[in-house]
Structures are given as C-alpha cells and as structure tokens.
Amino acid sequence: MVGLARSVAAAALLLSMTALGHAADRVIIVLDASGSMWAQIDGKPKLEIARESLRTVLQSVPADREIGFMAYGHREKGSCEDIELIVPPRAGSADAISTAADNLKFLGKTPLTAAVKQAAEALKYTEDKATVVLITDGLETCGGDPCALGKELKAAGIDFTADVVGFGLTADEGRQVACLAENTGGKYIQASDEKALQDALAETVAAPAPEPAPAPQPAPEPAPAPEPAKPEFNFTPTVVLAEGGDPLTDGNAWEIYKAMADGTRGDSVATEYGAYKGNLEPGDYIVVARIGEAKAEQKIKIEAGQVYKPLFTLNAGTLIIHPRPSEGADVADGAAVVIAYPGADMPATYYGDTKVVLPAGDEKVTVTIGQGVATETIPLAAGRVIDKDIIVGVGHVVANAYYTAGGDKADGSGIGFKVLKAKKKIDGTREEVTYAYGPDSKFDLPPDDYVMAATVDLAVVEQPFSVKVGEHQDLKIAMNAGVLAITAPGTSKIEIFEARKDIKGNRKSLGYAYDEKYQAALPAGDYVVVSEKSDNSRKEGTVTVKAGERAELTVQ
Structure with missing residues (x-):
C-alpha cells in the first residue's frame, strides 16, 4: 500500500509539472517598413494592404494570445539599426498593434535577420516557447544571413519557430528567405495580394493553439470493399510565360470566379498559388492566371466526371532594372521605377532594384533619383529575361x-x-x-x-x-553671421531693424516676435531693436552683431 501511495503521489506531481511547463502562446509580428512597401499591388500600396490585413486578422486573435509588434526601416533611410519593438507581447494587444502599424513611415532598409533575432530575444526564446512571424516584401539588405540565423535560433531555443510571409516576392526571392522558416520548423507562405496576405496572417497569427490529442477511439469496423478509383482532381491548369516555355510553379496566382450568363465575372470562388490542383463543382467559371503585371483569362465549363487540364499562355517576359545614379555606382534603394507596360490602365511604380513579369511589348521605364530623371523604352519579347542598368546621371x-x-x-x-x-x-x-x-x-x-x-x-x-x-x-x-539674443522684460513685441535708414528716414524691418525674448541668426552688422508694450510705449536699443559670435541685448 505504501508503494502504491508513492506511485500515485509521483504521478500527480508529474502531471502538475507538465501543466506548469506549457509556456504561454507568445508571438511577435515583425513587419517590413522599408521604402519598397510603397510599391503597389492592383493599384494599392503594399503598406496599406499590410495595415488593413493586420487590422482585419487581429480581430479574430484568441483573447489569451500574447502578441507583440516590431518594425524595421520605419524611422531612418539607409540605416541597418532601425529596428524597434513597438508593442511588447501581451494579451489584448490587437488595437495597439493596428494603431502602431497605421502610424508607421515606410522609408528605410531591410535588416530582417537582425530584427528576427531581436524579436526572439525579446520572447526569451532560450527559456520559453516563442514564435516570430516575419512579413517582408524584400530580401536582406544589411548583410545578415537568414538561413544561418534559423539554424542558430533552433539550436539555442526551447521551442522556437519562425514563420515567414513573403509579400509580393518572386519564387527566387522567396527561396532566399524560406530557409529561415524551414530551419526552425516553421512555414514559408507566399502572398501575392491582399486576400493571400490575410490568409497567411490568419494561418500564422490568428490560428488557435493545438487542441490536446483526443482519447483513443475503438478500432473501426472493417472497411467495405473499395469503389473504383476516381480522379483525385478534376482541374489541373498550367501557366507558361510563352508558347513552349516551362510551366510556372511558384510566384503565380490563380483567380477563380463564377461565370455570369453574359460571360462576365461573378462571385470569387477561390484564389490559389503555384502548381495548383483542385476540384471544382460542375458549372461555368472564369479563371485568371496571373504573375507580376501579366495575366491570361479563360472561360472553363466543368462537367461531372471530366478532368480539365487547360494551358494558360501569358505572352510575357521578365524585366530586371537596376537604377544607378552614375556608371559603377551602387543601386539607389530610394529610386522610383515607373513602368508603363502594354495594356496598363496606369503605370506600375517600384523602388530600388526591380524585378517584374510584364506583358510582352515595349516597356517604357522612367527612373527618378532626386531631381534626375532617365527614361528608356525597352522591347521585351515573350519568354525573355532582360537584366538592365538604367543610369540616371546625377x-x-x-x-x-x-x-x-x-x-x-x-x-x-x-x-x-x-x-x-x-x-x-x-x-x-x-x-x-x-x-x-x-x-x-x-x-x-x-x-x-x-x-x-x-x-x-x-x-x-x-x-x-x-x-x-x-x-x-x-x-x-x-553665412558671415552671428547670433543675437534679445531680452525685453514686460514687452509684448520685439522687432529688429537695420541700423541704416533709407532716404526717407525709414529703417528696414528684418524680423519680430510677440514675446519677451527673441533669438535669431543675423548677418554681421549694426541693428536697432525696438520693444513695444501693450500700452504702445516703445523703447529702443542698438547692437552690433559680429560673424561667428553671440551678442546679447536687454531692452527695458
């Protein structure tokens, strides 16, 4: 009996320690606030899409989820140190995070590796379970190695995970940051538009904590004999840039709509990405294949028992622009790259290094750096990649x-x-x-x-x-100037005049203040200072200002 009692006590203690050992579900969202977030998707700046997506998704976050908010590139241009934990992780932080995102300026560089490391340290990842969700529309620009950081955090952490949302990244760019997530056991999610970004945030930030495993169920009854195999998918489309080209399997999007009787788009059915395979209910659909600024559209009729494998040809190529102020100079990150492409309702604007898929044809590219502007028309053939420097000359x-x-x-x-x-x-x-x-x-x-x-x-x-x-x-x-500091106790106005009078006997007024004290830089020379009280009484004082020196005058 004594042995049984000891066993029961030990089991109770182990259960208590296990319950206490579960760390709170704590997350820090790291948002890219670099200047490239001014680029547009479907005519809307990425930064506005990010703000609205955060506000929408945070409303569905479980009340006990402790969430913090960090940003980089939001206070200084060209700084790799511009990283700030704006909202420390806590429960009920949704409104504070939305407000912080709304007040961000988007203008700096992309130190994403250092930001993720600081977020992990803020979560005490070597002591407790911790999750970082990185939302970035660009690659590391401050020399960090996200792949190596992922391995380092996984090795040192108790239960650390980094999820990465590539907002508008190409397939090649995505692979360069996906390793950060993969090396920690996290997820990399490609998001090419507003709905995809909301879905990605819902999956990484708002998803509820895993439920405990259910109790074992009784063994199922023997399964009936299998029916004849049916196709796993009835809709497997393929998209290529040009006829005979390789299929696109990353960075592309599929928009599926119900087709109206007049052949126009009806309600949205789904938006999918990459090498998509799916099942559609019988009916008429309009399917749009899209990547970058290029798209192709087809009307599809789905019938029961049939498999459809349509091919979409975008008739597009890839344009890579490196804006430089002069020959041999570094790429100007803040350069505006405006591309008027065939069929565009309005030109698309990008910043810094630009890589984009465009409809084939003459692409009018205008690059602005400061007050310098350079415009070139670049012929782009379907399936081609053109990599080009544009020198603005400033x-x-x-x-x-x-x-x-x-x-x-x-x-x-x-x-x-x-x-x-x-x-x-x-x-x-x-x-x-x-x-x-x-x-x-x-x-x-x-x-x-x-x-x-x-x-x-x-x-x-x-x-x-x-x-x-x-x-x-x-x-x-x-400036050949000095500083004049004036004190006039009890006065309501102080005014500074040139000492020299014009031919009519008037002096030129240079500046004034409605205060008892007035300080300003002035060219070296002689001046008259007049103080005026509320009863209109006036007093004058004279002073000489010397270049590079401070002069002080009291008028009373």
Whole structure:
C-alpha cells in the first residue's frame, strides 16, 4: 500500500509539472517598413494592404494570445539599426498593434535577420516557447544571413519557430528567405495580394493553439470493399510565360470566379498559388492566371466526371532594372521605377532594384533619383529575361551652413536650402529646382551650374556651385553671421531693424516676435531693436552683431 501511495503521489506531481511547463502562446509580428512597401499591388500600396490585413486578422486573435509588434526601416533611410519593438507581447494587444502599424513611415532598409533575432530575444526564446512571424516584401539588405540565423535560433531555443510571409516576392526571392522558416520548423507562405496576405496572417497569427490529442477511439469496423478509383482532381491548369516555355510553379496566382450568363465575372470562388490542383463543382467559371503585371483569362465549363487540364499562355517576359545614379555606382534603394507596360490602365511604380513579369511589348521605364530623371523604352519579347542598368546621371550634394568659414556649423531649426538654376531668366529671376530643411541636407542633381540659397533664421547667403555626374561634394556655405539674443522684460513685441535708414528716414524691418525674448541668426552688422508694450510705449536699443559670435541685448 505504501508503494502504491508513492506511485500515485509521483504521478500527480508529474502531471502538475507538465501543466506548469506549457509556456504561454507568445508571438511577435515583425513587419517590413522599408521604402519598397510603397510599391503597389492592383493599384494599392503594399503598406496599406499590410495595415488593413493586420487590422482585419487581429480581430479574430484568441483573447489569451500574447502578441507583440516590431518594425524595421520605419524611422531612418539607409540605416541597418532601425529596428524597434513597438508593442511588447501581451494579451489584448490587437488595437495597439493596428494603431502602431497605421502610424508607421515606410522609408528605410531591410535588416530582417537582425530584427528576427531581436524579436526572439525579446520572447526569451532560450527559456520559453516563442514564435516570430516575419512579413517582408524584400530580401536582406544589411548583410545578415537568414538561413544561418534559423539554424542558430533552433539550436539555442526551447521551442522556437519562425514563420515567414513573403509579400509580393518572386519564387527566387522567396527561396532566399524560406530557409529561415524551414530551419526552425516553421512555414514559408507566399502572398501575392491582399486576400493571400490575410490568409497567411490568419494561418500564422490568428490560428488557435493545438487542441490536446483526443482519447483513443475503438478500432473501426472493417472497411467495405473499395469503389473504383476516381480522379483525385478534376482541374489541373498550367501557366507558361510563352508558347513552349516551362510551366510556372511558384510566384503565380490563380483567380477563380463564377461565370455570369453574359460571360462576365461573378462571385470569387477561390484564389490559389503555384502548381495548383483542385476540384471544382460542375458549372461555368472564369479563371485568371496571373504573375507580376501579366495575366491570361479563360472561360472553363466543368462537367461531372471530366478532368480539365487547360494551358494558360501569358505572352510575357521578365524585366530586371537596376537604377544607378552614375556608371559603377551602387543601386539607389530610394529610386522610383515607373513602368508603363502594354495594356496598363496606369503605370506600375517600384523602388530600388526591380524585378517584374510584364506583358510582352515595349516597356517604357522612367527612373527618378532626386531631381534626375532617365527614361528608356525597352522591347521585351515573350519568354525573355532582360537584366538592365538604367543610369540616371546625377551628382550627390550635401549642404551645410556655417556662421563663418571654418567656424561653428549651424544646426538649429531655422535652417533651409533652396537650389536654383544659375542661369537667370529674362526677367532676372532664377528657376527654383528643389529645396530641403535642416543640416546635412542632401540633393541628387543633374549636371549643371546652380546657386544654393542658404537661410539661417534672418541670414540669407547665395553660393554658386556646379554638379558633375557621379561626383559627391560637401557644400559648406559661410553665412558671415552671428547670433543675437534679445531680452525685453514686460514687452509684448520685439522687432529688429537695420541700423541704416533709407532716404526717407525709414529703417528696414528684418524680423519680430510677440514675446519677451527673441533669438535669431543675423548677418554681421549694426541693428536697432525696438520693444513695444501693450500700452504702445516703445523703447529702443542698438547692437552690433559680429560673424561667428553671440551678442546679447536687454531692452527695458
């Protein structure tokens, strides 16, 4: 009896430890917020599709599911460190995640490997069960190795899984990130449009935790004799880029609709991907095969007992564009690549390196980098792949203002730069090219002669400069200015005038503030400061501002 009691106690303790050992079902969603998410699918930016899909799917997340939200590339252009855990994993976080996604800016690079590792560490993957769901529309651009990371996390984790959703990736691109999921025992899901993205999120984020295995059932009765075998599938379509080409089995989509009596599309039946095989109920359908910007459509009549194997020919090719500012320069990630392809209702826009399937014909490609624009018409034959650099031909300029040559750099809020054409128009004015604000303002400009109008508060200086293709230059503009700090206790307005009067005895007003204190940069020189109180009484003070120095004046 003592032995039996000990056995019962040990079993109870083991059951208790097992129940406590199950970690909470905790997930972090990692969203690609790089600049390429401005690209469109069916006329809608990917970033809007991602926001709406997250909002929709998160409403069906089980209440006890602890979900967090991380993004990368949403705060800085060109930074591989721009990774942020915005919503820590917790139950009931759906609204917080939707709000965070709505407020994201999409403008940076793609450090997806580092982001997944940070998410795993935030989930304490070496101590508890952890899942990371990565949504990316691009490949690693910061030197990380997603395949190696997958092996590392699986080896060190207690029960770690990474699921990867390739949003708009091609088959070749998908294979380069699918290994991250496969090496952790997770899933790679290809999503080419909004419905596919929602389905992928529902499968990875909103799916309920696995139910306990059911109790063993009694052995079934012997099965009756098998009936004659029926075809497993009655609809197995094939799609090719060109006649005689190899079938496409990845990155392509199948849209299946009911056919209306007049031959138009009715309700959507399904959207499938890749090498699709399925069973359709007898009836009339319209089937659209699609990849990239190319598509082909057929009307199909399904009859009972028949197998259909239609061939769809897209009459399309693949165009790969590398936008570069100059010969031999790196690809410009922020370059806009606009393609007007045959049959398009409106041009498609991509960013940076671009690879897309297009209907055969003349493709008008326009690449914009800063103020530089290059347009080429590229003939594309069905089944062909054209890999091409497009050189925009710009130079890169970084502008800064300094109070004096070799002196302190101006870094306040009142800094602005305006690029003007050096050649004046017939009325004596110059054509404005572009502008920017703040220190280290960057410009990509076509080769030409220009004038940079730099502004620091009330000081304005123009400096000519020239741009050559491929040239990088730092434009340092000496403002010959100082800073004037004014204090006028009890006043309602402070106004700064030039000390010199014009022929009518009037002074030129340079700037004013409705406050007791006013500070601004001014060109070196003599000034008169007038303070005005609410009773209209006025007082004056004079001051000399020296270049590169601070002057202080009290008017009372």
